[in-house]
Amino acid sequence: MAYLEDGYITDRPAAYAMPAERVAFIRKTYGHLVGAVMAFTAIEAVLLTTDLGGMVANTLFANRLGAFVYMLMFVGVGMLAQSLSFSRSRPTQYFGLGLYVLLESVIFLPLLYIAFNSPYFAGQYVIAKAALLTMAIFVGLTASVFVSGKDFSFLGPILWALSLGILAVLLCGILFGFDMGLWFSFAMVGFAAAYIIYDTSNVLHRYGTEQYVGASLALFASVALLFWYILRIFMSRRN
Secondary structure (H helix, E strand, O other), rough: OOOOOOOEEHHHHHHHHHHHHHHHHHHHHHHHHHHHHHHHHHHHHHHOOOOHHHHHHHOOOOOOOOHHHHHHHHHHHHHHHHHHHHHOHHHHHHHHHHHHHHHHHHHHHHHHHHHHHHHOOOHHHHHHHHHHHHHHHHHHHHHHHHHHHOOOOOHHHHHHHHHHHHHHHHHHHHHHHHOOHHHHHHHHHHHHHHHHHHHHHHHHHEEEOOHHHHHHHHHHHHHHHHHHHHHHHHHHOOO
16 A cells, blocks of 8 residues: 655556545545645636736736647646655645646636626526536446446546647637537547546556546546536637
């Protein structure tokens, strides 16, 4: 089993821990996930009362360079935060998780600002609807992985290769100014769902019992991705 000994985390998966320790790890992982979602919601609730969302949206959509910098920030800071969340140091892990929640709050701000303030999207209604559907899909996928008990770690290399392809498509869209369309959003919903399955499987089979902060960040990232594209689909339909 995985232990925190003298400030160092051993790498034995929680799957081999004693039942009580494994249950505690799972509870901590999903407890931290709920905490991250609540923090994200609180930050967005505050930011949406300011003009910052409009400023970021105008900067993002004013030219291709702004969108390109935005994407680089998401990839670079996201990778840093995820790396920190699996540090040997507990404070560093929490710093990584907090940094990632803050990053996602900034990333989501322009989209939520447009949805919240535009009469075409029914404001809070479309956001709440997208959030509820995201939660339903997440709960359903999580339950299916827990019930089956199957190890989906084989999805890792496939999802990594797809991630590189998706980044290339997004970069081309930014540089050459073409819109991927609604089909791309539906494909990304499927991609996010596959990542939720993969991350949930890792919680059951791969993570150590002291890696609940990093595990919760991985799940939060997948849930955020799912929510982003579900919201985009709802906004596209209303538009």
